[in-house]
Every structure is written in C-alpha cells, then in structure tokens.
Amino acid sequence: MTMDSTAAGPRFDVDRSLLVARLRAVLPPDSLLAEEEDLRPYECDGLTAYRQLPLLVALPASEAEAQAVLRVCHELKAPVVPRGAATGLSGGAMPHRDGVVVSLARLKKILRIDPLSRTAVVQPGVRNLAVSEAAAPHGLYYAPDPSSQIACTIGGNVAENSGGVHCLKYGLTVHNVLRVRGLTVAGEIVEFGGAALDAPGLDLLALMNGSEGMLALITEVTVRLTPKPELAQVVLASFDDVTKAGNAVASIIAAGIIPAGLEMMDKKATHAVEPYVNAGYDMNAEAILLCESDGTPEEVAEEIGRMRAVLEESGAAEIRVSQSEAERLKFWAGRKAAFPAVGRITPDYLCMDGTIPRKNLARMLIAIAEMEGRYGLRCANVFHAGDGNLHPLIMYDANQPGQLEQATAFGAEILELSVALGGTITGEHGVGIEKIVQMCAQFTPQELDAFHRLKQAFDPDARLNPGKAIPTAARCREYRQTRGGFPDTPAADAPRF
Amino acid sequence: MTALLEQWAARVRAAAADRTPLRLRGGGSKDFYGEPPAGGTLAVLDTRAHAGIVAYEPTELVVTARCGTPLAELEAVLAERGQTLPFEPPHFGPGATVGGCVAAGLSGPRRAQAGALRDFVLGARLLDGRGELLAFGGQVMKNVAGYDVPRLLAGSLGTLGLIVEVSLKVLPFAVATRTLRFDMPQTQALATLNAWGGQPLPVSASAWSDGVLHVRLEGAAAAVDAATRKLGGETLAGQAAAAFWQSLREQTHPFFGGDAAIPLWRLSLPSVTPPLDLPGTPLIEWGGAQRWLRGGDATTVRAAAARAGGHATLFRGDARGNGVFQPLAPPLAQIHRRLKAAFDPHGVFNPGRMYPEF
Ligand SMILES: Cc1cc2nc3c(=O)[nH]c(=O)nc-3n(C[C@H](O)[C@H](O)[C@H](O)COP(=O)(O)OP(=O)(O)OC[C@H]3O[C@@H](n4cnc5c(N)ncnc54)[C@H](O)[C@@H]3O)c2cc1C
Numbered sequence: 135m136t137m138d139s140t141a142a143g144p145r146f147d148v149d150r151s152l153l154v155a156r157l158r159a160v161l162p163p164d165s166l167l168a169e170e171e172d173l174r175p176y177e178c179d180g181l182t183a184y185r186q187l188p189l190l191v192a193l194p195a196s197e198a199e200a201q202a203v204l205r206v207c208h209e210l211k212a213p214v215v216p217r218g219a220a221t222g223l224s225g226g227a228m229p230h231r232d233g234v235v236v237s238l239a240r241l242k243k244i245l246r247i248d249p250l251s252r253t254a255v256v257q258p259g260v261r262n263l264a265v266s267e268a269a270a271p272h273g274l275y276y277a278p279d280p281s282s283q284i285a286c287t288i289g290g291n292v293a294e295n296s297g298g299v300h301c302l303k304y305g306l307t308v309h310n311v312l313r314v315r316g317l318t319v320a321g322e323i324v325e326f327g328g329a330a331l332d333a334p335g336l337d338l339l340a341l342m343n344g345s346e347g348m349l350a351l352i353t354e355v356t357v358r359l360t361p362k363p364e365l366a367q368v369v370l371a372s373f374d375d376v377t378k379a380g381n382a383v384a385s386i387i388a389a390g391i392i393p394a395g396l397e398m399m400d401k402k403a404t405h406a407v408e409p410y411v412n413a414g415y416d417m418n419a420e421a422i423l424l425c426e427s428d429g430t431p432e433e434v435a436e437e438i439g440r441m442r443a444v445l446e447e448s449g450a451a452e453i454r455v456s457q458s459e460a461e462r463l464k465f466w467a468g469r470k471a472a473f474p475a476v477g478r479i480t481p482d483y484l485c486m487d488g489t490i491p492r493k494n495l496a497r498m499l500i501a502i503a504e505m506e507g508r509y510g511l512r513c514a515n516v517f518h519a520g521d522g523n524l525h526p527l528i529m530y531d532a533n534q535p536g537q538l539e540q541a542t543a544f545g546a547e548i549l550e551l552s553v554a555l556g557g558t559i560t561g562e563h564g565v566g567i568e569k570i571v572q573m574c575a576q577f578t579p580q581e582l583d584a585f586h587r588l589k590q591a592f593d594p595d596a597r598l599n600p601g602k603a604i605p606t607a608a609r610c611r612e613y614r615q616t617r618g619g620f621p622d623t624p625a626a627d628a629p630r631f
Numbered sequence: 632m633t634a635l636l637e638q639w640a641a642r643v644r645a646a647a648a649d650r651t652p653l654r655l656r657g658g659g660s661k662d663f664y665g666e667p668p669a670g671g672t673l674a675v676l677d678t679r680a681h682a683g684i685v686a687y688e689p690t691e692l693v694v695t696a697r698c699g700t701p702l703a704e705l706e707a708v709l710a711e712r713g714q715t716l717p718f719e720p721p722h723f724g725p726g727a728t729v730g731g732c733v734a735a736g737l738s739g740p741r742r743a744q745a746g747a748l749r750d751f752v753l754g755a756r757l758l759d760g761r762g763e764l765l766a767f768g769g770q771v772m773k774n775v776a777g778y779d780v781p782r783l784l785a786g787s788l789g790t791l792g793l794i795v796e797v798s799l800k801v802l803p804f805a806v807a808t809r810t811l812r813f814d815m816p817q818t819q820a821l822a823t824l825n826a827w828g829g830q831p832l833p834v835s836a837s838a839w840s841d842g843v844l845h846v847r848l849e850g851a852a853a854a855v856d857a858a859t860r861k862l863g864g865e866t867l868a869g870q871a872a873a874a875f876w877q878s879l880r881e882q883t884h885p886f887f888g889g890d891a892a893i894p895l896w897r898l899s900l901p902s903v904t905p906p907l908d909l910p911g912t913p914l915i916e917w918g919g920a921q922r923w924l925r926g927g928d929a930t931t932v933r934a935a936a937a938r939a940g941g942h943a944t945l946f947r948g949d950a951r952g953n954g955v956f957q958p959l960a961p962p963l964a965q966i967h968r969r970l971k972a973a974f975d976p977h978g979v980f981n982p983g984r985m986y987p988e989f
Contacts, residue, residue: 250825251903274829295775306773308782309750324962329940330899331742331920334957335967335985336791337749340782344775361831388690390713390803429831432853489771491691521772522691561773569776576776581765584974585777591969604777 143601146232148212150189153234156210157192160202165240167191176235179220179227180282181568183484183538188215188229195240197317197353204321204351207234213597214319216347218259218290221282223485224566226294226346230600236351238289244268245354252359253312253329258289258352262296265357274359277304280562281470289352295344297562299395299469300426302520304360306562308343313356316342319598324350341588346564347599349592363428366394368462369441371450372419376400379421380496382448383519386425387492389444391437395426396520397469400499403476403514403527404468410475413468416452421499423450423519424469426462472516473527480512480529484541487569488552489523489561501551502526509544511537523561524552550575565603573603574610575617582610632764635681636795642676643793644762647977655789655981657699658726661735663947665788666955669983676793678730685796686770689714693753693770695798698730705729714801717745721880730794736786739880740836740847743828743902743917745802749785754798757784757791760975770798783970789981790989791974805835805849807856810872811864813844817906817915820844824918825903832858838879840886840914847876879916886914886923894948896924896932900941907935929953956985964988 157166167173168190177185189212194200207214213233220227229235241257244264248254249272254265262283266275279298280286286296292314297306304310313327327339342349373379379398386393399407399422404415415422425445427437438455445453456462468475476483490498499515506513516525526548530541549559549572559565559572573582585604589596605613632640646653654673656662682699689712696705702722709715719739720732733755738747754768757780768774768781784794815823820839824846827834833850846862848855859866867875878884887895898907902919909932913922924932929945930953936943942957959967964986971978971989982989 248903249829251901252829253901272829295779297773302772305746305750308779309746318962322962324966325960326963328942329901330942331917332747332786332899334942334944335959335963336787336970337736337783337785338963338966340749340779340785344779349778361829363831384690387692390806392802429833429851430854430857432857433851436851436853489769489773491688491693491771493688493690518773523771523773556769557771558769558774558776560776561771562775564775565777573776578765580763581767581777584759584765584780587973588778588780588970591966591973594969 143230146211146213146597148189148210148232153206153210153212154190156206157190157203157234160206161192161194161199165193165195165199167193176217176229176237179222179225181223181225181228181566183482183532184225184228184567186229186231188235189232191235191237193237193240197241200236200241200351200353201317201321201323203234203236204317204319207597208320211595211597213600214351215599216289216293216351218287218293219261219285221286222290222294222564222566223487224560224564224568226564226566226599226602228567233600238287238352241353247272249274253356254359255354255356256288257354259287262286262288262291269359273362275362276357277310277360278307281473288355288357292343292352292355293345293347294562294564297518297521297523299397299466299518301518302396303392303394308340310358311339311343311355312358314339314342314352315354316350316352318350319593319595327356329356344564346566346603348589348603349598351598365431365434366426366428366462367434367438368395368424368426368456368465369438369445370415370454370456370465371423371425371445372416372452373421373423373449374419374451376421376499377496378449379423380499382423382445382450383495384492385444385448386441387520389440391440391444393425393441393520394428395424397424398422398495398517398519399469399472400515402512403472403516406479406514407468407472407475410478411467411471413464415468419451424465469516476514476527476529481531481533483530484528484545485563486524486526486528486545486548487560487563488549488557489521490552490555490557492519492522494555495519495522498524498551498555502548505544505547509540511541511544513544518561521561522557546572567602570603570605571609571613573605574613579607579610582607636758636764639676639758639793640762640764643758643760643979646979647760647762650977652979652982655734655793657728657731658701658724660722660724660727661731664735665984666950666987668981669987678793679728681795684708691770692772692801693798694801695754695770695796696729697796698728698794700729702727702729702732709801713803715804716751716799717741717802718748718751719880720748721882723881729797733785733794733797734787734789740838740876740916743837743920744835749782751800752781752785752797753800755781755784755794756796758793758795760792760977760979764795768798772800788984790971790985792980807852808847808849809855809859810845810847810867810875811859811862812867813846813864814842815839815844816842817912820915821903821905821919827862828902828918832861834918836876837918838914838916841912845875847872884914886925892948893926895946896927897944897946898922898924898932898936898941899944900936900939904939904941907939909935933957954987959986
C-alpha cells in the first residue's frame with residue numbers, strides 16, 4: 135500500500151496533448167516519456183511509500199534542451215519537478231500529477247577538473263563519487279560523501295545540501311560549492327556564486343543549497359576539491375551502554391578534537407550490518423562509535439592518542455584502531471551500508487533525519503526505545519553523532535494493515551521530540567513531502583509565509599516543485615487542530631530554534 | 632518578545648506606515664562600508680541596546696548572541712573556553728557588534744582555509760519589514776528545514792531586516808601555529824600558493840605584498856612541524872606573527888594607510904588568476920583569491936576583475952556614482968529586488984546600502 139499523496143500540492147489546469155506536442159517539437163524523440171509504462175519508474179524517489187505518476191517525463195541532454203522544456207512548461211503553465219538520481223529520502227523528487235518531471239540524468243559530463251585552482255565544473259547529473267574519482271589522479275577529492283554517493287547526483291546534493299560522514303570537519307555541500315548555474319522556472323539562465331570565493335550582492339548561492347528543487351533548475355555546478363590527507367585512521371570503540379556512548383561524543387568535542395568523522399550505531403544497527411558486510415563490529419556492544427582522524431602521519435598519531443584517551447575515560451569496553459587502509463574501509467563499510475543492511479531484515483523502513491544538540495543523544499535513544507514498545511515496531515539507530523544528526527530507521531511491513539500509519543506516527547514523534555530538544559526535523563534529507571507537516575511544529579505561520587514569499591521571488595506562480603517543503607497555512611491549521619499542542623505563535627523569546 | 636523588541640517592532644511598523652526608512656547601526660565601525668544611505672540622513676535604529684550572549688555550550692560548538700553584543704566581548708568569552716570564530720571577522724574599531732559583523736559578512740585571513748562568515752551562521756532571528764519577529768535555522772550543525780535564510784542574511788548589509796540574534800558555529804583554537812616568511816615576486820607567490828593549496832598542508836592564512844610572502848600554518852604540533860620542514864622559509868617570532876595577521880585583519884597594515892582619499896579596491900578572484908594588468912602593486916590574501924588595490928578607476932578595475940571571473944568592491948573611498956559593488960546581471964538584479972520586497976515590502980531598512988535601487 136502507499137500513502138495518499140493527493141495532498142501533494144495544488145492542481146494545475148494543463149492541456150496535456152498540447153504540452154506533448156510542444157515538447158516533442160523541442161526534444162529528440164527518445165527524450166520525452168508519455169506512456170504509463172514508461173512513466174511508472176519515475177513515480178517515486180527513495181521514499182517509496184509515496185507514489186504519484188507524472189503527466190510526462192522529459193530527459194534533456196543539454197542545458198539548451200532543459201531551457202526549451204522549461205520555456206514550454208512556462209508558457210503552458212505546467213508545473214516542473216526536477217529529478218536527479220531519485221535517491222532522495224523525503225519525496226522531494228516525487229512527481230506532480232499535472233506536471234513534467236525533468237530528469238537531469240543525461241546531463242552527466244564532468245566539464246572540467248582544474249587541479250591548480252582545486253575546482254571541478256560538472257553537470258548536475260554527475261554522480262557524487264564520479265567527481266572524487268576524476269579528481270583522484272591529482273591527489274584531490276570532493277569532500278561531502280553521502281552514503282548514497284555511488285548513485286546520487288551533484289544536482290540533488292546541492293538541492294538537498296547533503297552531508298556525509300565527514301562533514302563535521304569538511305562541511306556540507308553548501309561549504310564546498312562555489313557556483314551554481316541554473317534556469318529559473320521561466321527558462322532564464324542565472325548564475326549564483328562564481329569562480330571566486332564570493333560574489334556581489336545577496337548570498338543566493340547559500341539559498342540554492344537545500345532549496346529542494348523549488349527555486350531553480352540546476353544545470354551546472356562548480357565544486358571545490360580538497361587535497362587528500364596523507365593518512366586516515368579510524369578508531370572503533372564499543373560501549374555496553376548507549377548513554378556512555380552518547381556522552382563520549384560530547385567529551386571528544388569538549389577535548390578540543392574535531393574528528394574527520396564521528397559516527398554512532400546502536401546494537402540493532404550493528405546486528406543488521408554485520409552479517410551483511412562483516413565489518414568486524416563488536417556484537418555484544420550496545421553501541422559503537424567510529425571516530426576518524428586524518429592528516430599527516432605525525433598528526434594522526436597524536437590525535438588518535440588523544441581520542442583513545444577520551445574514549446577510555448568515557449568507559450569504552452573495547453577500542454580498536456584501523457591498522458591499514460583496507461581495515462579502515464572495512465570499519466566504514468558497515469556504517470555506509472547501514473540503510474541497505476536494515477533494508478534486508480525488514481520489508482520496509484522509514485529513515486528519520488532529525489538533528490539535536492549532541493548532549494541530548496542519549497536522551498533521544500532512550501526515548502526511541504520507549505516508543506518502540508508503544509508503537510510495536512523496531513527501530514535501528516545510525517547517527518552522524520558528531521553533528522547530532524540522527525537516522526533512526528523505523529522497520530515496518532507495508533503489507534500489514536496499519537503498520538505504515540504506525541511507522542509514520544512513530545517517525546513524527548521522533549521529529550517533534552527533535553524540535554523539543556532544541557533541534558530540527560531534518561539535518562540533510564530535506565523536508566520534501568515526508569516532513570511537510572512537521573514544518574508546522576518547527577515554524578510559525580509568519581515564518582512559513584516568509585518562506586512562501588521568498589520562493590515567489592524566484593518562482594512567482596509557484597510552479598517549480600509545487601507542494602513540497604513548505605506547508606500552506608491551511609495545512610498547518612489542520613495540523614495544529616488535530617495535534618492540539620502547538621500554539622499559533624510560540625513566545626518569540628522561547629528558545630525555540 | 633521583550634519590551635525592547637516590542638518597541639523596535641512598533642518602530643518598524645511606524646516607519647513602514649509613514650514611509651520613513653531606518654538606518655540600522657551597531658557600533659558604527661563599518662559605516663564606511665557599502666553605499667551611503669539613500670535619501671539623505673535617516674533615523675538611526677541603534678542595535679546596541681539588545682546585547683548579551685544568550686547561550687554558549689562549548690561542547691555543542693555553538694554560541695548564540697544578541698545583535699548588540701560587542702564582538703570583542705563575544706570573542707573573549709569564546710577564548711576563555713579555548714574556542715574562536717574561525718573566520719576571523721575584522722572589527723574595524725572597538726565598537727563592532729555581532730549583528731553588524733554578520734550583516735557586513737566580512738571574513739579575515741583564515742577565510743580561504745576555514746570558510747567565510749556565512750559558512751558559520753547556523754541560525755538567526757530577524758525583525759522583518761512588517762515588524763514581525765521570525766526565527767530561521769537553529770543551533771545545530773545540520774539543518775535543512777526551510778530555506779537557508781540565516782546564510783542569506785550574512786552580508787545582506789541590513790537590507791532585509793534587523794538581525795536580532797544569531798547562532799554561530801565555533802571551533803577550538805589550533806594547538807600550534809607558526810608563520811613563515813619568503814622573499815618572492817608576485818607571479819611566483821601566486822603559483823606557489825596555488826600549488827601548496829593542492830597539498831594536504833595546514834596553511835591557514837597567506838599574504839603577499841611588496842615581494843614578501845607570509846604563510847601561517849595552524850594545526851596539530853606535529854603537522855605544523857612537518858610542514859615547516861617541507862616548506863622552508865624563515866620563521867617569524869610568535870608575537871610579531873600575531874601582530875602581522877592582526878594588521879591584515881584590521882587593515883592597520885601600512886598598505887591600507889596613507890592618503891585616505893585613494894580608493895581601496897577589494898578584488899575577489901579565482902585564486903589562480905595571474906597578476907592583473909592594473910596600475911599599482913596589490914596586497915594578496917586568501918591564497919590568491921582576495922587582492923587589495925590602492926587607486927584605479929572603477930571601469931578599468933571592474934572590467935579586469937570580471938574578465939578574470941571575479942568581481943571588485945570599492946571597499947573604502949568615494950564611489951562617485953560608480954557603485955560600491957559590482958553591478959548584477961539583470962536576472963539576478965530582479966531576484967534581489969523581489970527578495971527585498973519579500974522581506975521589507977515598504978523599504979524600511981537601509982535603503983540603497985547595497986545597491987542604489989533597493
Ligand atoms: C542508501 C542511502 C543513503 C543516503 N545517505 C545520505 C547521506 O549520508 N547524506 C545525505 O545527505 N543524504 C543521504 N541520502 C539521501 C540522498 O541520497 C541525497 O539527498 C541526495 O543528495 C539526493 O540526490 P539525487 O540525485 O538522488 O536527487 P533526487 O532524489 O533525484 O532529488 C532530490 C531533490 O533535489 C531536487 N533536484 C535534483 N536534481 C536537481 C537539479 N538539477 N536542479 C534542481 N533540483 C534538483 C529534486 O527535485 C528533489 O527535490 C541517502 C539516500 C539513500 C537511498
């Protein structure tokens with residue numbers, strides 16, 4: 135079964151046959167899909183619980199073709215939904231039933247790698263990992279490394295401001311992108327940022343990152359490349375108690391250490407992963423931490439020593455340090471395969487994405503354990519602990535009546551607790567369609583209005599990825615009524631961030 | 632809302648109703664920066680009354696401060712806990728406030744390595760042109776709920792609203808630091824800096840002027856030592872080194888002195904841009920990506936910067952109708968106007984401070 139997605143945005147009055155004729159005129163024959171069997175593969179992204187067939191799918195192979203598509207859609211007032219590799223986990227690329235999905239999959243050229251300026255200019259459909267592979271001969275790589283990096287595209291990364299397991303030290307997508315070139319909904323070419331470190335005017339480049347395909351269609355990106363550290367080593371620490379592990383995270387930061395990566399997995403996650411990838415995790419541990427150091431060999435030795443001391447003091451039951459690059463990759467393989475590994479032990483799962491202050495990690499884990507009992511569903515926990523970014527994976531079976539609803543309610547409770555603990559409903563996966571209702575818990579109606587007005591500055595008729603990310607006032611009123619708990623205007627001085 | 636914020640909100644609403652714009656001002660340390668206010672002398676809204684650090688938890692690497700908090704006070708509180716604002720914002724005077732620092736969006740010597748001010752902005756509360764108090768972003772490292780308004784506010788020069796409060800990411804001070812000095816002509820310095828930039832070296836700042844290249848290393852003691860052995864050069868004494876970088880950050884270095892009537896241009900360029908064919912010798916920072924120039928006429932300087940793929944700002948001096956900031960391409964200018972209208976529909980805040988048309 136799938137969720138009812140009819141709430142996914144307003145209707146548009148589009149003349150389908152005219153649209154098909156006009157798009158056929160500007161695209162090669164194999165670049166427009168209109169038959170239901172061809173549209174079917176596009177009905178959802180990584181959030182498979184929500185599905186919607188689009189009116190059409192366009193597959194431009196150049197910026198000029200993309201521009202032509204947008205101009206036709208603009209003229210005929212058809213909504214447009216950009217799509218990269220559809221690995222998104224919040225339904226951001228879910229089609230609109232009256233609209234055209236514009237897939238950027240064919241715009242996949244790496245246009246330039248410049249080792250001296252340490253930049254790469256790529257088309258939006260280039261896969262994240264392909265950038266690092268192309269830069270590798272120069273001793274460089276693209277730092278943001280989402281676990282989906284073999285598949286996800288740079289365009290999608292920018293649209294979601296994606297993170298990875300190394301972003302505590304190396305930043306998110308927004309910190310590693312210099313320039314975004316794109317098309318407005320009207321098909322006009324715009325450039326945000328540039329080849330220099332900053333650009334004149336307001337920082338629209340920052341705004342493009344995390345804009346979920348709602349402000350512009352990205353057609354080209356310049357990313358910063360980072361020199362590969364000489365050495366990286368990872369410490370694998372086991373804990374017999376999740377609270378101890380959570381506190382160890384805070385202690386590492388308190389000691390003035392910024393690890394290259396700091397990840398946490400609970401027992402359910404390690405037990406899902408271990409049979410799948412044989413990462414060598416301690417099966418008795420209630421939680422494990424992966425704590426990475428990189429730099430010169432001297433620097434790494436010094437830092438690993440400091441990390442080990444903190445972890446010991448925090449009560450780690452066992453500490454292992456990777457002794458080779460192969461072993462380091464093995465330790466990480468478990469973490470990076472966590473989602474598919476959980477996918478093997480359950481018919482379906484929902485991946486949550488709240489971020490909370492690190493000090494509340496243990497509290498959140500305890501609360502989730504309590505919720506598992508209440509909802510009658512299991513939840514494995516994988517955290518970007520260094521950033522306080524949580525990925526609880528709620529396991530359910532969509533074929534069991536009521537389970538999806540239970541899982542959704544479970545997830546909503548985690549997100550609301552994230553906000554209550556001083557955090558946010560989404561750290562890196564975006565709001566999309568999935569968390570749109572929880573936006574009402576995080577923002578006041580006035581703030582949501584400000585977001586709508588901001589969007590109008592780029593897209594006056596709200597036709598670019600309509601119905602995503604920012605809920606309507608009516609939707610929030612309904613949410614507040616059914617939930618009861620949320621005042622219309624929270625006291626502005628409350629620490630509500 | 633506190634009584635003071637209520638009062639400010641009422642003032643904004645009144646200004647909107649009477650069409651009498653306001654000039655937002657903290658300590659006035661950056662009065663020189665940007666376009667002069669449009670429409671002559673405006674009523675000043677002094678932000679200094681709303682001051683103080685709201686929350687600071689070193690283990691969360693986040694500090695939240697009210698707009699009127701003196702920047703020096705904030706930095707002192709962080710230093711007590713061994714932490715800092717990694718982007719080294721210039722103060723340009725003892726009165727600099729946190730709100731003004733974020734609105735100006737300027738970063739100091741560590742920018743190329745650590746990131747710019749905007750990279751450290753996590754959350755903001757804004758009093759918009761309708762007199763509404765809005766909160767965006769938050770106090771956590773990762774947050775993609777809603778558009779990234781906090782980063783949009785960085786460098787907005789108060790044109791979108793009054794930044795009432797900000798949350799900034801902070802980092803621990805580096806354990807070790809050393810400054811190396813090399814005699815080197817400009818072309819070689821640019822090539823060298825870019826070559827070093829592609830290697831895993833702990834270079835945290837660089838400056839070239841007058842045939843001398845300074846490079847600052849920061850990181851673990853072992854890394855700084857290893858890099859020193861690799862790069863060579865002459866080590867500057869600790870205090871002299873600190874004073875040198877401070878003189879760049881605050882523009883007290885002799886390059887910035889002398890006749891104040893000579894304009895100071897800031898060119899933001901791809902770091903690999905060869906020496907520009909412009910009169911005068913620049914002072915180069917950020918591994919080649921930021922170049923300062925004394926004198927030069929707007930048309931020539933702007934054209935040279937644009938040809939190289941960058942832009943030029945008249946940082947100090949009289950724009951004489953040529954504009955302080957590089958003009959925007961028409962589609963971008965349109966988005967700017969609409970964004971201004973979205974946040975400040977009646978043009979209450981700092982009219983003309985960034986571009987004369989809004
Ligand atoms: C197994 C797995 C692991 C993951 N791990 C991580 C992780 O570690 N960190 C993380 O941050 N995310 C992770 N994700 C989520 C996802 O991979 C990222 O959000 C990714 O950036 C999406 O890229 P995509 O190309 O698949 O975009 P899509 O899913 O196709 O689209 C995502 C959004 O971007 C928009 N979009 C796509 N291309 C463009 C464009 N050219 N112009 C404008 N808008 C565009 C779409 O409209 C949509 O709103 C994971 C997902 C999976 C399935």
